[in-house]
Amino acid sequence: xxxQRTQSPDQRCVCARRELPxxxxxxxxxxxxxxxxxxxxxxxxxxxxxxxxxRNSERESNTIIAxxxxxxxxxxxxxxxxxxxxxxxxxxxxSGSDADFYYELRDEREERKWELRxxxxxxxxxxxxxxxxxxxxxxxxxxxxxxxxxxxxxxxxPRLDPIAGKTFYLFSVDHVDHCYNPQxxxxxxxxxxxFYTLHEEDTRCEGVTG
Numbered sequence: 552x553x554x555q556r557t558q559s560p561d562q563r564c565v566c567a568r569r570e571l572p573x574x575x576x577x578x579x580x581x582x583x584x585x586x587x588x589x590x591x592x593x594x595x596x597x598x599x600x601x602x603x604x605x606r607n608s609e610r611e612s613n614t615i616i617a618x619x620x621x622x623x624x625x626x627x628x629x630x631x632x633x634x635x636x637x638x639x640x641x642x643x644x645x646s647g648s649d650a651d652f653y654y655e656l657r658d659e660r661e662e663r664k665w666e667l668r669x670x671x672x673x674x675x676x677x678x679x680x681x682x683x684x685x686x687x688x689x690x691x692x693x694x695x696x697x698x699x700x701x702x703x704x705x706x707x708x709p710r711l712d713p714i715a716g717k718t719f720y721l722f723s724v725d726h727v728d729h730c731y732n733p734q735x736x737x738x739x740x741x742x743x744x745x746f747y748t749l750h751e752e753d754t755r756c757e758g759v760t761g
Contacts, residue, residue, distance in 0.1 A: 571645065573597075574660065575653055589656060594663040674733030681727055681736075688722035714746045 574597040578589050643654060702709050721742035731739055 571653060575656060578656060579649075589659070591659070591663045591666070594660045595667065598660075598664055598667055677733045677736060678727065678731055681731055681739075682724055685722045685724050685727050689724060692722070715748045716746065718743050718745045 574594070577597070578593060581593060582589060643650065645653060647653070699709070721744060723742065726742065
């Protein structure tokens, strides 16, 4: 959205410019520098921490401070009524010329905050499900290995089928923890190992010249 200025309300007392949150000034500078509207992604830089502590500090940082410069004898001064007021969703304590633009951005920022929070919850659920799948497969492999060790008595191992030409898929909880990206699950690599004999490899290379 483009910044639209409105006229300041007519007041008998002149108050110092109130201090707005840093994210607002950053977005205003962005709209001027790049000559474009604010997009939802523009809010993300200031919304990296979405935990409860971050929300509390966020609310504290949104408090608008006013320094009254009215005459002490001015009976109509209302600055003290809002000097310590927190700028909540249901309250408009800022009345500068850009107040409408500020509160519009603030509401959009709050929507983006909840959107990111929901997104993180969905991503966390997807990763937990993937991790559970990998853990179950790990346990199956470990159980098979333990059974194989138990049957390997006196150096007499059970006869196994040849593994040449076979593909085995690999599962790892550690791989999920360090490599899984819930934002792009389709790019999560499939882990597998293929076995083939040297004779087959030589056959593949026949007719190939350097």
